[in-house]
Amino acid sequence: MTEPAVTFADIQAASKLITPLVHRTPVLTCETLNELSGRKLFFKCEHLQKVGAFKFRGASHAVARLSDEQQANGVCTHSSGNHAQALALAAKQQQMPAYIVMPENAPRVKVDSVRGYGAQITFCEPTQDARESTAREIVEQTGAAFIHPFDNPHVIAGQGTAALELLDEVPDLDAVICPVGGGGLASGTCLTARAVNPDIKVYAAEPVGADDTYRSFQTRTRQSVGTPNTIADGLLTSVGELTWPILHENLADVLIVNDDQIVSAMQLLWTRMKQVIEPSGAVPLAAILNHELPKDLKKIGVILSGGNVDLNKLPW
């Protein structure tokens, strides 16, 4: 096998660099969910991270790693989701321009949020091609550094710091589970957990309507997502070129769940834990409650990845 794009040492270094920039989020427990799952669950609250999602870790780290010259030119990405907000705030916090390409049908609340962080928004047609070509033009014109939402070693290393904090607080976990979209969080979590304790099982949870990582894991070959169809709007992308080898090497399994299971888990998190969690963030709990995990996994860390939802468009 080839060298991985990121190592645990990179994650430790990332943690030192971004600790002053990010929130150390709390770890919550819930007796009702322990009873329902028959395990002890430790929820790492990345929905309480700045911008309401773990994405701020990777974005902050990637921005902090730019050279002085690159920082002067700023950063660019295309995203309609949490990465856009994360990069916009990270750039603002570290005082450089941010250029965000958003599809013209992006939700108003997300556009307002990105603009609120002072980023310059360029709208484009809602296709992957238009997003990529528009971002490419901006990079050429401005010299901004393109920050990929997951296939970027500094982003992966930044996302791995969530699991590092979780294991610092609860060292004796038997397993950790997180959602997987492009795989930035999942690959960072793998590298951290397996380095801290090689016996820890790391699970990725994925919606059945965007099950590319599941199919990749079954076939041992990276697959892409086709046309995604799931309520978990943070997990629509295909697993990445850099993230896939790390997942392939380290994951215990990929667990798929359907949208009904995701919504039920989301309601449990809202009503019993009183936490506002977006559908993507509820996918790991849905997996725990709907799969037969090995009985010896008694203490499980669960990464609640984000809490950005439109209260006027709730799925119930």
Next chain:
Amino acid sequence: MTEPAVTFADIQAASKLITPLVHRTPVLTCETLNELSGRKLFFKCEHLQKVGAFKFRGASHAVARLSDEQQANGVCTHSSGNHAQALALAAKQQQMPAYIVMPENAPRVKVDSVRGYGAQITFCEPTQDARESTAREIVEQTGAAFIHPFDNPHVIAGQGTAALELLDEVPDLDAVICPVGGGGLASGTCLTARAVNPDIKVYAAEPVGADDTYRSFQTRTRQSVGTPNTIADGLLTSVGELTWPILHENLADVLIVNDDQIVSAMQLLWTRMKQVIEPSGAVPLAAILNHELPKDLKKIGVILSGGNVDLNKLPW
């Protein structure tokens, strides 16, 4: 003036007694809400208390203070709200029967919850008279101890332990603000805060549609609520006989807010703090954002009193 029904020593004793029974809830902060308010706000998360509300403190304390003989006969109350769930769970936890009188139109979710804690429910007509007479009959038949939701010294002392924990964690608060219905939480908060530091200003926040404490404070005479009309369904009752003198003596002011302001504050708590807070629990933040508090109140403790909402009946 007469001796107050409860003293700070009672609250300190209550804290020792119930510490093993209740959650020590976290204190959260939120940069966005600090900016919006121009203060530093410290939110005491009683929505993360057992049964999702501070009411569990007072109920646990009242139950723990019963004699062995009383405990054998159990406890009784009438309530369709958080006190019913709190007393049911406190009785279950301390292994005695609980008899709860609920109006026949009580929400199914609350009935299920009370029943889930093993309490025996008696339904009655949805009038105050029917509730009181039904409870009286049960007390006569069973010998159960009637536990009033707020006009009970042990309940007041129990509710005062929330502010005690808050001030233990953030000792240099300039003010504390909590919602007021019957006044159990507000009076306990007054006694704690003013004993810990006589300079702390304690504010009670109240919906304009149930503004009896506001009118009581203006006229210096206890008023009752008439027909309440507010979304804050935990604050419908009139201020109590035992709680009013404590509030009268210790409150800096009573701040009233309308339902639109309550819903806006609730949405901020959900979207920016990612916390599921019921309307009553959002009343203090609404008061901070809509009243001109003295500029020298820089650090304010806010008691988030509860998070029990029906996700299918949200006010937006």
